Amino acid sequence: xxxxxxxxxxxxxxxxxxxxxxxxxxTRKGAHVRDGIDLKRVMIMVVxxxxxxxxxxxxxxxxxxSTVYGLEWGFWQMFFYGLLRMLPLFVVSYxxxxxxxxxxxxxxxxEVNEGYLVTGFLIPLIVPVDxxxxxxxxxxxxxxxxxxxxxxxTGMNIWNPALVARAFLFFSYPSSMSGSSVWVSKTWVxxxxxxxxxxxxxxxxxxxxxxxxxxTGAVGQYSFMDMVWGFIPGSTxxxxxxxxxxxxxxxxxxxxxxxxxxxxxxxxxxxxxxLGQLAGATAVPCYYQLVMGxxxxxxxxxxxxxxTAAQTETGKWIYGFLVGAxxxxxxxxxxxxxxxxxxAILLMNTFAPLIDHCVVSVHTSRRAKKAVNA
Amino acid sequence: xxxxxxxxxxxxxxxxxxxKPEVIKTVSPDIVAVKPTDFHGLVPRLLVxxxxxxxxxxxxxxxxxxxxxLLTSPVSGTVQQxxxxxKRKLLAVLVKADAKQDYVDFGAKAPASAAETKELxxxxxxxxxxxxxxxxxxxxxxxxxxxxxxxxxxxAPLAADSEFVLAxxxxxxxxxxxxxxxxxxxHVSVRKGSCFAQVKNATLHEVSGPHxxxxxxxxxxxxxxIQKGETVxxxxxxxLAALGHVVNTGKLELTRKVAxxxxxxxxxxxxxxxxxxxxxxxxxxxxxxxxxxxxxxSGECLGAEGYLGLFDNxxxxxxxxxxxxxxxxxxxxxxxxxxxxWCYFSWLTPKKKYNMDTNLHGGPRAFVETKCFExxxxxxxxxxxxxxxxxxxxxxxxxxxxxxxxxPEDLALCDFVxxxxxxxxxxxxKGIDLMIKEMA
Numbered sequence: 092x093x094x095x096x097x098x099x100x101x102x103x104x105x106x107x108x109x110x111x112x113x114x115x116x117x118t119r120k121g122a123h124v125r126d127g128i129d130l131k132r133v134m135i136m137v138v139x140x141x142x143x144x145x146x147x148x149x150x151x152x153x154x155x156x157s158t159v160y161g162l163e164w165g166f167w168q169m170f171f172y173g174l175l176r177m178l179p180l181f182v183v184s185y186x187x188x189x190x191x192x193x194x195x196x197x198x199x200x201x202e203v204n205e206g207y208l209v210t211g212f213l214i215p216l217i218v219p220v221d222x223x224x225x226x227x228x229x230x231x232x233x234x235x236x237x238x239x240x241x242x243x244x245t246g247m248n249i250w251n252p253a254l255v256a257r258a259f260l261f262f263s264y265p266s267s268m269s270g271s272s273v274w275v276s277k278t279w280v281x282x283x284x285x286x287x288x289x290x291x292x293x294x295x296x297x298x299x300x301x302x303x304x305x306x307t308g309a310v311g312q313y314s315f316m317d318m319v320w321g322f323i324p325g326s327t328x329x330x331x332x333x334x335x336x337x338x339x340x341x342x343x344x345x346x347x348x349x350x351x352x353x354x355x356x357x358x359x360x361x362x363x364x365x366l367g368q369l370a371g372a373t374a375v376p377c378y379y380q381l382v383m384g385x386x387x388x389x390x391x392x393x394x395x396x397x398x399t400a401a402q403t404e405t406g407k408w409i410y411g412f413l414v415g416a417x418x419x420x421x422x423x424x425x426x427x428x429x430x431x432x433x434x435a436i437l438l439m440n441t442f443a444p445l446i447d448h449c450v451v452s453v454h455t456s457r458r459a460k461k462a463v464n465a
Numbered sequence: 466x467x468x469x470x471x472x473x474x475x476x477x478x479x480x481x482x483x484x485k486p487e488v489i490k491t492v493s494p495d496i497v498a499v500k501p502t503d504f505h506g507l508v509p510r511l512l513v514x515x516x517x518x519x520x521x522x523x524x525x526x527x528x529x530x531x532x533x534x535l536l537t538s539p540v541s542g543t544v545q546q547x548x549x550x551x552k553r554k555l556l557a558v559l560v561k562a563d564a565k566q567d568y569v570d571f572g573a574k575a576p577a578s579a580a581e582t583k584e585l586x587x588x589x590x591x592x593x594x595x596x597x598x599x600x601x602x603x604x605x606x607x608x609x610x611x612x613x614x615x616x617x618x619x620x621a622p623l624a625a626d627s628e629f630v631l632a633x634x635x636x637x638x639x640x641x642x643x644x645x646x647x648x649x650x651x652h653v654s655v656r657k658g659s660c661f662a663q664v665k666n667a668t669l670h671e672v673s674g675p676h677x678x679x680x681x682x683x684x685x686x687x688x689x690x691i692q693k694g695e696t697v698x699x700x701x702x703x704x705l706a707a708l709g710h711v712v713n714t715g716k717l718e719l720t721r722k723v724a725x726x727x728x729x730x731x732x733x734x735x736x737x738x739x740x741x742x743x744x745x746x747x748x749x750x751x752x753x754x755x756x757x758x759x760x761x762x763s764g765e766c767l768g769a770e771g772y773l774g775l776f777d778n779x780x781x782x783x784x785x786x787x788x789x790x791x792x793x794x795x796x797x798x799x800x801x802x803x804x805x806x807w808c809y810f811s812w813l814t815p816k817k818k819y820n821m822d823t824n825l826h827g828g829p830r831a832f833v834e835t836k837c838f839e840x841x842x843x844x845x846x847x848x849x850x851x852x853x854x855x856x857x858x859x860x861x862x863x864x865x866x867x868x869x870x871x872x873p874e875d876l877a878l879c880d881f882v883x884x885x886x887x888x889x890x891x892x893x894x895k896g897i898d899l900m901i902k903e904m905a
Binding site: 109111112113114115116117118120121122123124125126127128129130131132133135136202204205206243244245246247344345346347349397398402403404451454455458461462 | 478480622690692755757761762763764766781783785786787788789790791792793794795799802803804805806807808809811821822823824825826827828829830831832833834835836837839845847849850865866867873877878880881882883884885886888889890891
C-alpha cells in the first residue's frame with residue numbers, strides 16, 4: 092500500500108497541532124505506559140524561570156534611560172518603555188529563529204523541536220537593548236543555522252546557540268556590543284533624538300578601570316545593593332541577582348537544570364576572584380564578581396543547558412567550576428574584554444565532551460580493576 | 466559480596482489496579498497454547514502433528530540446534546491445531562485439554578548430581594526457564610554457569626505478590642534450589658521479613674528499594690557483576706517452584722496464580738490457570754484495551770486473542786491512549802497524568818495511583834535531559850553512554866559501558882521517564898542482538 096503523501100508543510104502543521112493537543116500516539120514497543128513529561132514542558136519551565144529576569148529587565152531599561160537622561164518617569168512608564176523596546180527584539184528573535192527551525196525540520200522530515208522556545212527567549216535578554224534589529228536577525232540566523240541545524244538540531248549541538256548569537260554580534264559589530272554607551276536605551280525617546288549618547292558604563296567596566304571605593308564598597312556610583320537588585324546598566328536579563336535567583340530556584344526545584352553546575356560555577360568564580368584580590372589584580376572583593384555583569388545569569392541559565400554542558404555528574408562539577416573560574420580569569424587578567432562569562436561558557440561547551448570522556452574512562456577503568464580484584 | 470543491598474535509585478510507577486490478594490476464579494481452559502515465541506534464542510522443531518495425544522509433560526517441540534531442549538505440554542489432551550504465521554513461522558501449538566489430566570511421570574526423586582539435574586530440566590521442558598546472562602537468552606546445556614540467581618520478589622508495577630502466590634510452595638522452592646545447587650551456587654534475594662528467607666542451600670541477599678530493585682539483573686550487578694567471558698543463569702521463583710514440584714512429585718504442574726491488574730481490569734485479583742491459557746478465559750477484555758502479559762514496563766502485548774506465556778504470572782490491562790488532550794503540556798496542574806519529574810505536581814500526591822494509558826505523552830526527540838536515566842538506574846553504569854554505544858553499534862564501547870550486565874527490562878524505567886520519548890529498551894535489545902551476532 093502506497094504511503095499517503097504528506098503535504099510539504101506537514102512539519103509546520105504538526106508543530107502547531109501538537110502545540111495545542113498532546114499527540115495521540117501510543118507506545119508501540121518498550122514500556123507500555125509513559126511519564127507525562129515531554130520536552131515542551133521542560134522547555135517551558137526554563138522560559139517561566141526566565142520571566143522574572145525579563146520583567147525586571149524591562150523595568151530596568153526604562154529606569155536606566157530615565158536616570159541617565161534625567162527624565163522624570165514613573166514606574167509604569169519605565170516598565171512600558173522597556174516592554175516596548177524589548178518586544179521587537181523578541182519578535183525578531185522568534186520569527187527568524189523559528190522560521191529556520193521549521194524549515195530545517197521540514198527538510199529533515201522531523202517534528203519541530205522545542206529547543207528554540209528557550210533560545211529565542213534568551214537572546215533578547217543577553218544583548219544590548221538598542222542593538223539594531225537587522226544585526227539581531229543576522230546573529231540569530233547564523234547561530235540557529237550553523238550552531239544548531241548543521242549538527243542535527245536541538246540535542247545535537249555543541250555550543251549554546253543563544254551564546255553563539257551573542258558572540259557573533261560581539262565579534263562582528265563590537266561598536267554596538269561593547270563600550271560604555273550601548274547599555275542605556277535612548278532610541279525610542281523622541282526628546283533624546285538629537286542628544287548625544289551619554290556614557291553609562293556598567294559596574295564591570297568601572298571596576299575594570301579600578302574605580303572601586305573600598306570604604307563604601309561602591310563601584311563607581313553603584314552600591315553593592317544596587318547590583319544585587321539590578322539597578323545598573325547591562326544586558327536586559329543579567330542585572331538583577333534577585334530575579335535571576337528566583338528563576339534559578341525554579342530550575343533547580345523542577346530538576347531541569349543542574350544545581351551542581353550552578354554551585355561549582357559560583358565556587359570557581361569566587362576562588363579566582365579571591366586569588367585575584369590576593370595577587371593584586373583587582374581591589375574588588377571576590378563576591379562582587381557574582382553580582383557584576385552576566386556571571387550569575389550565565390551560571391544559572393546558560394552554563395546549565397543540558398545539551399551543551401557536561402552530562403556526567405562528576406563532569407558537571409568540573410565543568411561548572413571551570414566556567415566560573417575562567418570567566419573571572421578573563422575579567423581580571425585581560426586588557427581587552429571586560430566580561431568573560433560568554434567566552435568561558437563557550438570554551439567549556441567545547442571541552443564538556445572531553446571532561447565527560449575523562450570521567451567515563453576513569454569510571455570504566457575503575458570497574459575493570461574491581462573486576463580483576465574480585 | 467554484600468548480603469544486604471539498600472538501593473536508593475529507581476521509581477515505583479503508581480498505576481491503579483493492583484490485584485487484591487484473593488483468588489477470584491480457577492480456569493480449566495478448553496484450549497492451551499504452547500508458544501515457542503516466548504524464548505529468546507529458540508528455533509523450534511515440531512515433534513507432534515495435529516491429532517496426536519499428549520500428556521502433561523510430553524514434548525511438543527524441540528530446539529533445532531540443540532534437540533535435547535524440549536518444550537512440553539502443560540496439559541494432557543489432543544493436539545488440535547498448529548498455528549503458523551508469515552513464512553510459515555511456528556507461532557503456537559494448540560492442545561485441546563482432556564477432562565481428566567494425565568501426567569508424564571518424571572520420577573519423584575531428588576537429582577544426585579549436576580548431570581541428573583540437567584537431565585530432569587531438559588526432559589521436563591523446564592530447561593527453557595533458565596535465562597542465561599549476558600544477553601538474556603535460553604541457557605546452553607553445555608555451559609556451567611558461575612552462579613544461579615533467583616529474585617524472590619518483583620518490584621515491577623502491579624506485579625504479582627510472590628508471598629501470596631507461592632507461600633504454600635516453600636517445599637517445592639527448596640527442592641528446586643537443592644536441584645539447581647548441584648549445577649552452581651544459588652543466590653536468592655529476598656525482601657526484609659520475607660517467608661522465602663527460610664530457604665537453605667543458597668546465599669541469601671536482603672534487598673530493599675524501589676523498582677527495579679526486584680530485577681534479578683540489578684541484583685546481580687551488585688552481588689557479583691558479570692564480566693566478559695562469564696555466564697550466570699537466572700530463573701524466576703515461579704518456575705523454580707515448578708521444578709521443585711517435579712522433583713517432589715514427578716509431575717509437571719505449571720498451574721499458577723495469575724495477577725489480573727491494571728486500570729482497565731474489570732475485576733482485579735488472582736486467577737488460577739496454566740500457561741498457554743487464552744487471555745479471554747482469564748479476564749474479559751473491553752474494546753480499546755491493551756492486554757499486556759507481564760508488567761506495564763517490560764511486558765509483551767498479548768492481545769485479547771492471545772495466550773498467557775510460560776514466564777507470565779501477571780496480566781496488565783491498559784487503555785489505548787489514542788485520545789488527544791488539549792494543552793496537555795501547557796497546563797499548570799495536570800492531576801490525571803503522572804510524572805516523576807518535578808515539572809509537574811505529582812509529587813504533591815505521593816500516595817495517589819493513576820489511571821495510566823498507553824499514550825506516549827509527547828513526540829520523539831533527540832536526547833536532551835539525561836540525568837533522569839541515572840536517577841532510575843541503580844547500577845554502576847552510565848546508562849546514556851551505554852545507550853549511545855548501542856545506537857552506534859560500537860561493540861567495544863558496549864562492552865566497556867556494561868552491556869553484559871543489562872537486559873532491556875533493567876532499563877525499562879528509562880523508557881518511562883525519558884522526556885524525549887526514546888525507545889531505550891528496544892535500543893538495548895538491538896545492542897544485545899548485535900553482540901550475540903558478533904561474538905558468536
